[in-house]
Amino acid sequence: MSEATPQIQWHRRVADKLATALAVICVLLVILPLAAVFIYLVIRGVGSLNLAFFTHIPSGSPGEPGGGMANAIIGSVVILLIGSVIGVPLGVGSGIYLSEYSRGQFGKVVRFTADVLNGVPSIVIGIAVYGLLVLRQKHFSALAGGVALGIMMIPTITRSTEEMLRLVPNSIREAALGLGIPQWRSTLSITLRTAMSGVITGVMLAFARVSGETAPLLFTALGNSYWSTKLNQPIAALPLQIYVYALSPYDEWHRLAWAGALVLIVIIVATSASVRWVASRGFAGGAQ
Amino acid sequence: MSVAQPQQPMGSALNPVGEHLRVVPRRSSVVSRFADFSFQGLVWLSAACVLAIVAFILMQLIKGSSLSLHQFGWKFFTGSDWDPVNGNFGSVPFVYGTLVSSLVALVIAVPLSLGVAIFITEMCPRSLRGILSYLTELLAAIPSVIYGMWAIFVLIPLLRRYIGPALAKTFGWTGLFTGPIYGGGMLTAGIILAIMLVPIISSITREVLTAVPHQQREAALALGATRWEMIRVGVLRNARAGIFGAIILGLGRALGETMAVTMVIGNRPKITKSLFAPAYTMASVIANEFSEATDDLYLSSLIEIGLALFIVTIIVNILAQFLIWSVTRGTPRRANV
Numbered sequence: 001m002s003e004a005t006p007q008i009q010w011h012r013r014v015a016d017k018l019a020t021a022l023a024v025i026c027v028l029l030v031i032l033p034l035a036a037v038f039i040y041l042v043i044r045g046v047g048s049l050n051l052a053f054f055t056h057i058p059s060g061s062p063g064e065p066g067g068g069m070a071n072a073i074i075g076s077v078v079i080l081l082i083g084s085v086i087g088v089p090l091g092v093g094s095g096i097y098l099s100e101y102s103r104g105q106f107g108k109v110v111r112f113t114a115d116v117l118n119g120v121p122s123i124v125i126g127i128a129v130y131g132l133l134v135l136r137q138k139h140f141s142a143l144a145g146g147v148a149l150g151i152m153m154i155p156t157i158t159r160s161t162e163e164m165l166r167l168v169p170n171s172i173r174e175a176a177l178g179l180g181i182p183q184w185r186s187t188l189s190i191t192l193r194t195a196m197s198g199v200i201t202g203v204m205l206a207f208a209r210v211s212g213e214t215a216p217l218l219f220t221a222l223g224n225s226y227w228s229t230k231l232n233q234p235i236a237a238l239p240l241q242i243y244v245y246a247l248s249p250y251d252e253w254h255r256l257a258w259a260g261a262l263v264l265i266v267i268i269v270a271t272s273a274s275v276r277w278v279a280s281r282g283f284a285g286g287a288q
Numbered sequence: 289m290s291v292a293q294p295q296q297p298m299g300s301a302l303n304p305v306g307e308h309l310r311v312v313p314r315r316s317s318v319v320s321r322f323a324d325f326s327f328q329g330l331v332w333l334s335a336a337c338v339l340a341i342v343a344f345i346l347m348q349l350i351k352g353s354s355l356s357l358h359q360f361g362w363k364f365f366t367g368s369d370w371d372p373v374n375g376n377f378g379s380v381p382f383v384y385g386t387l388v389s390s391l392v393a394l395v396i397a398v399p400l401s402l403g404v405a406i407f408i409t410e411m412c413p414r415s416l417r418g419i420l421s422y423l424t425e426l427l428a429a430i431p432s433v434i435y436g437m438w439a440i441f442v443l444i445p446l447l448r449r450y451i452g453p454a455l456a457k458t459f460g461w462t463g464l465f466t467g468p469i470y471g472g473g474m475l476t477a478g479i480i481l482a483i484m485l486v487p488i489i490s491s492i493t494r495e496v497l498t499a500v501p502h503q504q505r506e507a508a509l510a511l512g513a514t515r516w517e518m519i520r521v522g523v524l525r526n527a528r529a530g531i532f533g534a535i536i537l538g539l540g541r542a543l544g545e546t547m548a549v550t551m552v553i554g555n556r557p558k559i560t561k562s563l564f565a566p567a568y569t570m571a572s573v574i575a576n577e578f579s580e581a582t583d584d585l586y587l588s589s590l591i592e593i594g595l596a597l598f599i600v601t602i603i604v605n606i607l608a609q610f611l612i613w614s615v616t617r618g619t620p621r622r623a624n625v
Contacts, residue, residue: 012514019516023411026403027420030490033483034427037438044441093334101328102335110335112609113342119537119605120345120598121544123571127578127594131348151341158338182320184327212431215546215571219579239433243547246437254441261434268429276422 038265045262048255053263058225063250069260071227075142075236078229079221080211082146087153088203094154095161095199100187111162118155125151126216134220142228142235145221149213153206160202164195201279208271212264214239238264345598353592355584364592370557370573372581377589379596381557385474385567386597389549390542392478392563397485398535404486405493410519421494428487436551439480444471444552447479452564467562470554475563477553481542489538492612496530497523499616526615533611540604544597546571570597
């Protein structure tokens with residue numbers, strides 16, 4: 001740039017065009033696998049989906065035609081419910097603490113720890129829950145799977161709740177407190193309510209993220225090829241079932257795995273799309 | 289931006305405020321103070337839970353691996369024998385597999401993510417920006433197990449038939465692309481990991497690039513720089529610590545990624561130079577062998593691998609957070625001025 005002549009030299013212009021072209025190529029290369037995954041999923045998945053997939057449990061012997069993943073779908077619902085019951089209150093609670101009450105070091109430590117927890121590999125969380133619940137109960141259980149997913153939800157929800165609450169202008173808090181409302185009430189009914197759509201966005205994103213998690217369920221929920229909704233028994237889960245079936249040598253199971261993958265991805269994309277839609281209309285989304 | 293907002297939420301918040309105005313004075317202050325105290329206690333407790341969980345994970349890992357820690361000591365991380373039958377455990381092949389597959393992933397993902405981030409923040413028309421960032425985020429939303437499955441049924445055949453032979457022909461002399469092409473192996477794992485890393489690295493790079501003050505760009509352009517020179521001198525140079533942080537964060541994710549890698553890496557605890565050869569990673573050995581580890585030492589060794597993974601990812605993440613923070617820390621303040 002030392003040679004700032006009025007006419008831009010050709011090699012600088014070429015470099016500029018080249019950089020732009022490279023960036024475009026990068027974008028195309030990134031979109032390519034995305035398109036490939038989705039197209040392949042839809043083609044293989046739609047062809048394999050039928051009513052039996054949603055109403056039947058896997059057929060008795062491996063690879064035999066027919067059967068479905070009804071038990072895995074219900075199992076995923078059960079595990080995700082347990083996870084949410086644990087993750088949502090703790091996540092929202094600590095988010096409220098960080099945004100409304102934390103002063104000094106403790107808040108910083110918690111925020112930092114939440115980020116650390118967010119980076120912990122999910123399989124390691126599986127090991128810890130295995131030590132806590134499975135070893136003590138002496139068997140794998142739906143509860144253990146739910147606890148593992150719940151732990152994974154906490155950091156995401158904590159940080160998003162905190163950020164959303166911080167977007168609420170201080171004048172609103174001051175107005176509420178100035179009217180003599182106790183702080184807890186003002187936090188819950190005014191601050192949290194104002195930021196509600198943002199907080200829900202965070203919760204849904206955490207939910208979408210853990211709903212596809214497989215690793216922490218491997219040795220907590222374990223999987224189950226029969227009907228089970230008991231909390232203290234091994235339970236099937238959609239991602240686990242996909243994993244097992246995809247690695248199996250049977251075409252019939254591959255078919256079911258594709259169908260399962262399609263259902264899973266539809267759930268996840270629908271969740272995050274609806275979240276985007278809600279967030280774009282709500283207050284917190286507007287403030288972003 | 290927060291100044292313009294209060295009008296709209298105030299409307300919805302006014303009603304409860306109006307009601308409470310009548311209610312509050314009647315309430316005894318002791319009750320209200322107690323309620324305040326317990327609410328604060330409650331949210332404090334849930335915040336403390338976050339700390340407790342991380343401490344608890346660490347404790348469980350140390351407790352679970354104590355047997356192997358005692359038995360092998362440091363030898364665990366220098367031995368390359370993984371022999372469950374004779375009770376001999378060394379983790380070198382897994383550490384090697386984890387590091388190399390992550391490295392392959394980074395080599396592929398970093399240029400791509402930087403290109404995408406630069407394109408979205410600096411080059412692309414405004415109308416495309418939202419769609420592109422949504423698409424890259426969609427990549428992040430696909431579960432690991434689906435990537436793994438896609439790799440098994442699409443990527444592996446592709447690699448075995450076309451990409452692998454082509455690589456062997458052109459780059460065979462490096463020694464990295466030799467030997468039989470099974471399809472599954474280090475390279476496949478690296479590619480699938482790279483696809484999973486792109487959204488993470490590019491979204492944080494985007495954040496970092498946006499944080500670079502506009503004056504830097506304007507100054508470069510005013511000096512007669514072309515757009516690329518402006519990006520190079522005005523943007524990338526200022527954001528490099530943050531970009532480095534984004535890469536490290538991606539590395540942290542790659543190290544701990546389990547399912548997709550387990551499904552395609554071939555699961556063989558051998559160190560081979562060729563990227564076509566099957567390998568094994570720390571996370572995938574846990575995923576594969578944990579529920580069938582019958583004796584205590586075997587299980588304990590697997591948990592020790594988990595402990596090592598935990599510690600390494602924590603260090604990597606802390607480093608990444610620090611680097612990202614060093615670039616973005618000033619932005620909220622600047623944005624409000």
